[in-house]
Every structure is written in structure tokens, then in C-alpha cells.
Amino acid sequence: MARSSLGATYFPGNAGVSESGRAGAAEMKLRLTPAQLERGFRLGRWRVQPRGGVLRQPWPRAVQRRIESKAMQILVELAARPQQFLSKDELFVAIWGSRPSTDDRLTRAVHALRQALDDDPQQPRYIETRNNVGYRLIAPVQPFRRVVRGPLLAAVLAAVALAGAVILARPGLEVHPTAKGAAALAEPQRAQFLQARYWLASGDAASLNLAQEAFAALVGVEPNFAPAWLGQAQAGLELFKLGEAGVEELRRAQILAEHALKLAGPGAAVALCLGQLRLLLDWDLQGAEAYYRDAIRMDAREPVAHIRYAWLLVARGDYAAAAAEIELVRILDPLYYASEDMAVLLLYAGQVDAAIAELERLRRTTTLKPAVYRILGTAYWTRGDEEAARGAYLGMWEATRPLSDTARVELAATEPAELVRRILAEGIAASPVARAGFHALIGERDEALEALELAASQRAPQLLFLRAMPEFVALRAEPRFQELVAQTGLEPRIPSLAADPHISPSSLRKSQALIRKSGSIVDQY
Numbered sequence: 152m153a154r155s156s157l158g159a160t161y162f163p164g165n166a167g168v169s170e171s172g173r174a175g176a177a178e179m180k181l182r183l184t185p186a187q188l189e190r191g192f193r194l195g196r197w198r199v200q201p202r203g204g205v206l207r208q209p210w211p212r213a214v215q216r217r218i219e220s221k222a223m224q225i226l227v228e229l230a231a232r233p234q235q236f237l238s239k240d241e242l243f244v245a246i247w248g249s250r251p252s253t254d255d256r257l258t259r260a261v262h263a264l265r266q267a268l269d270d271d272p273q274q275p276r277y278i279e280t281r282n283n284v285g286y287r288l289i290a291p292v293q294p295f296r297r298v299v300r301g302p303l304l305a306a307v308l309a310a311v312a313l314a315g316a317v318i319l320a321r322p323g324l325e326v327h328p329t330a331k332g333a334a335a336l337a338e339p340q341r342a343q344f345l346q347a348r349y350w351l352a353s354g355d356a357a358s359l360n361l362a363q364e365a366f367a368a369l370v371g372v373e374p375n376f377a378p379a380w381l382g383q384a385q386a387g388l389e390l391f392k393l394g395e396a397g398v399e400e401l402r403r404a405q406i407l408a409e410h411a412l413k414l415a416g417p418g419a420a421v422a423l424c425l426g427q428l429r430l431l432l433d434w435d436l437q438g439a440e441a442y443y444r445d446a447i448r449m450d451a452r453e454p455v456a457h458i459r460y461a462w463l464l465v466a467r468g469d470y471a472a473a474a475a476e477i478e479l480v481r482i483l484d485p486l487y488y489a490s491e492d493m494a495v496l497l498l499y500a501g502q503v504d505a506a507i508a509e510l511e512r513l514r515r516t517t518t519l520k521p522a523v524y525r526i527l528g529t530a531y532w533t534r535g536d537e538e539a540a541r542g543a544y545l546g547m548w549e550a551t552r553p554l555s556d557t558a559r560v561e562l563a564a565t566e567p568a569e570l571v572r573r574i575l576a577e578g579i580a581a582s583p584v585a586r587a588g589f590h591a592l593i594g595e596r597d598e599a600l601e602a603l604e605l606a607a608s609q610r611a612p613q614l615l616f617l618r619a620m621p622e623f624v625a626l627r628a629e630p631r632f633q634e635l636v637a638q639t640g641l642e643p644r645i646p647s648l649a650a651d652p653h654i655s656p657s658s659l660r661k662s663q664a665l666i667r668k669s670g671s672i673v674d675q676y
Contacts, residue, residue: 185227187294192230195290201227206267207353214518215355216267221246222260229288238285343369351386356395362386377415384408384424398610401432422446423459431612434639436467454484465499466615473500491523498530499619506530521550525585532592533621537567544570551579568593584613588622600631607635615639
């Protein structure tokens with residue numbers, strides 16, 4: 152059973168649908184039309200934007216895909232009646248206006264949809280086909296801009312009042328307004344807030360800019376609504392991390408987050424935001440740690456708080472403590488653990504084999520971003536497997552710039568070091584830190600240091616993890632490298648953990664006891 156965060160419950164089906172599932176589908180049939188779904192809707196983990204022809208999966212792995220208009224129209228028609236089969240004739244008439252002599256156009260469009268959704272027709276999670284019957288959606292459909300009403304709203308507000316804070320931590324988490332703020336919002340403002348929250352969770356630069364604008368407009372109408380102030384701060388923070396904004400945006404985000412704190416009081420979400428800002432704006436590890444520990448104290452069951460703290464521990468060089476936090480994330484949320492961020496964190500914590508295992512599993516199940524292919528290649532290179540590194544770097548190239556068959560064959564036969572030089576020459580590695588890493592791997596020390604010095608002039612946040620990045624091991628004795636590390640207020644320290652990501656049984660028991668004490672049940676893991 153899949154439950155909407157706004158209270159409506161829908162039932163994804165497989166072989167059959169329960170009575171409750173049929174009731175839920177009937178409710179959807181009565182309430183949803185293609186015109187309503189044009190505003191956007193959630194399909195399982197995907198966020199569907201029909202007007203832009205875009206599918207987004209913000210969590211646990213950020214993915215964005217575009218699909219052609221006819222395929223999107225088919226998806227909208229199916230979403231209007233989930234759990235119900237639509238015949239080929241019905242779909243042809245709805246999309247093309249008539250029934251052609253062959254099914255080729257419909258078959259190709261459905262195939263394109265399945266590819267975009269990563270759906271296996273033999274074991275479908277989204278689109279089920281039944282011979283001589285048609286197609287149906289079996290994943291939960293949740294339209295945007297739904298408003299919580301009546302007793303359910305009162306229950307939600309009461310729960311949030313007990314929590315005492317706004318929750319805004321990772322893409323996919325809901326942003327719950329405080330009781331006072333939500334009660335003051337009229338229906339149009341609530342709808343605007345939900346849309347801004349969706350854009351914030353999407354994670355790409357265009358959506359984050361839209362989120363900022365929507366939150367700012369909401370502040371203009373409701374100046375005491377703390378989640379809108381915090382939403383602006385979070386959007387600015389994410390834009391900086393994407394390289395789409397400068398340090399001035401961080402300073403502005405800090406002012407916004409502090410105002411949200413003044414309005415709503417302490418909470419885990421605002422503490423996490425302020426901790427990140429303290430870390431990225433001031434490179435103040437001690438101040439950031441205080442905020443992260445406050446967030447964990449207020450919500451020990453929130454995996455994002457432990458992830459943020461683990462990153463800080465890696466930056467500080469405390470790799471054993473970072474491993475304990477990583478294991479806590481595994482306990483709290485195994486699905487979130489299986490993410491690109493966690494794989495990179497494992498690598499930086501010195502767990503190369505564990506990082507490779509996670510990244511390879513992700514490569515089998517989803518489309519990796521170019522930066523993640525680069526990390527995978529670096530992990531293989533660190534382990535001494537340059538042939539596997541070449542395959543990952545080739546994947547990075549193709550994810551950035553599609554290759555012809557001839558070029559692909561040529562590059563696949565290129566020596567790993569020569570492929571790295573080609574990547575640098577073609578500008579495939581965009582950021583100064585990425586270029587520095589490639590130069591360092593092939594022994595070009597001066598070029599690597601120049602790129603890192605450029606990154607330092609831009610205050611690139613990756614420099615906080617400079618001493619943990621395995622590609623820079625050979626540079627650690629260089630005075631210029633030590634000077635760069637000193638700019639962050641850190642001292643060089645080499646990761647020394649074993650490849651096994653698990654901590655000791657006694658430490659694990661202590662971690663479980665901590666979570667049980669906070670009220671979470673972890674025995675199922």
C-alpha cells in the first residue's frame with residue numbers, strides 16, 4: 152500500500168486488486184481528469200510534468216528524463232484511471248483521434264515510456280500489459296496541488312505541533328508547516344506552497360529557481376510563515392552546491408534561515424540548513440557540528456541528519472566515527488543508504504570496495520550522472536584496476552556527450568591514461584576539482600595544483616574533502632597542496648578504514664539502542 156503524504160491512500164496492483172484497492176481506483180476515476188493531471192502528478196517515485204514532457208526522480212537518486220508528447224499523453228490517460236485497463240482502441244482514439252491499421256505507434260510509445268520509467272515489462276512496476284485487454288498503471292498516482300481538509304488537516308497539524316518544527320531535509324521529504332502558519336494560509340497559498348515544495352525537491356537548477364520565486368511570493372502574502380523563509384534558504388543552498396550561485400547566495404540563505412528560526416523556533420530542519428551554511432560559508436567545522444548534533448538530538452531517526460554529520464566527520468578526518476554514522480543510515484533507512492551520495496561518502500571514508508559495490512549496483516538499476524561515473528572510475532583507479540576505470544570514464548563521456556559507434560569503439564581501445572587526457576582536452580570534466588583529479592591520476596602534478604588553486608579562489612565546497620579524495624594521495628606531500636588544505640582549517644589525514652562497510656557488532660548494538668531509545672523500531676532491519 153502506498154500512502155500519499157496528504158492523506159489519500161492509493162493501492163498499486165500486480166496480479167489483482169483488493170476491494171480497498173478497487174475503491175481507491177474508483178475514487179481516482181471520479182476525481183481525476185487528464186486536464187487536472189496536466190498540472191503534474193507523482194507516479195511512484197517519479198514526478199511527472201506533462202506540460203514540459205519531463206519525468207523526475209529526486210530521491211534516492213536524482214534522475215531527469217524527457218519523453219515525447221504522444222508518450223506523455225498516453226501516460227496521462229492511464230494516470231487518469233489507474234488500476235483500470237485501457238484498450239488499444241481507447242488509447243488510439245484519445246491520443247490520435249482514430250484507430251490506424253497497425254499498433255506500431257502505440258507500441259513504440261509504450262516502449263519509450265517503459266524505458267524512461269526503468270520499467271521491466273516482464274516484472275512491471277508501472278505499466279502492466281494484458282493481451283487482448285490493453286494497458287494499465289499499477290503504480291500509485293498522486294496529483295499535485297491537493298489540499299488537506301477537515302479532520303485530517305487537524306490531525307496533521309496536531310502531529311506537527313508535537314514535532315515542533317518544519318521538516319525539510321532531503322529531496323522527497325515533506326515540508327510540514329507549523330500549526331500556526333498552516334492555519335493562517337488560505338487555500339491558494341497552500342497550493343502555492345505545495346508547488347514550491349515540489350520544485351525544491353526536484354533538485355535541478357530551473358526548478359530550484361522556481362521554488363525560490365514561489366517561496367518569496369508566499370512570504371510577500373504570509374510574512375510570518377516560517378517554512379517559506381526556510382524554503383528560500385534551502386533553494387539557495389542547493390543552487391550553490393550545483394555551482395549555479397555564488398557565495399553571496401549563501402549569505403542571503405543564512406539570513407533567510409535565521410529568520411525562519413526566529414519565527415518557528417528550533418527544529419531539526421532549520422538546524423541542518425544552518426549547519427550546512429556554516430560549513431560552506433565559513434568552513435567552520437566546529438560550528439557546523441554543533442548544528443548537526445542539535446538536529447540529531449531533536450530527531451535521532453532522521454537519516455539525513457546522520458548523513459550530514461558523516462560528511463562533516465569525513466572532512467574533519469574522523470573516519471571511524473563517520474563509519475558509525477554511515478551504519479546508522481543503513482539501519483534507519485536502507486533505501487536511502489543505497490544512493491549515489493552514500494557511495495561517494497563510503498569512498499571518501501576509505502571504504503573503496505564498498506563504494507564500488509554500491510556504485511556498480513546503482514549502475515545496473517539506474518542511469519548514473521556523469522559525475523558519478525567519474526567517482527566510480529576514480530574508485531577503480533584507486534584500487535589499481537585501470538581497465539575498469541576506463542570503462543567508467545567512457546560511461547562518463549557518453550553520459551555527457553553521446554558517441555558514435557565508431558568513436559565508442561576507438562575510445563574503448565584507448566589506454567586508460569590516454570583516455571583521461573582526451574577527457575581533459577575535450578572539456579568533458581567541467582569543474583576545477585574534477586579536472587584536478589584527472590590531472591593527478593595521470594601524474595600531472597602542476598596542472599592538478601593549478602586547477603585546485605582555481606577551485607580555492609571560487610571557494611568550491613569540495614575542497615573541504617580534499618584530504619579524503621583518493622585521487623590526490625600523491626599530492627599530499629606537495630607544499631602547495633598543504634597550503635590549500637590549510638585554507639580550509641584542516642590538517643592532512645589519510646583514511647585508514649578496511650573495505651568492509653560494517654562496524655563491529657558491539658558498535659552496531661549501541662547504535663540500535665540509540666534508535667530504540669528515540670522511539671524507532673529497527674529490529675526489522
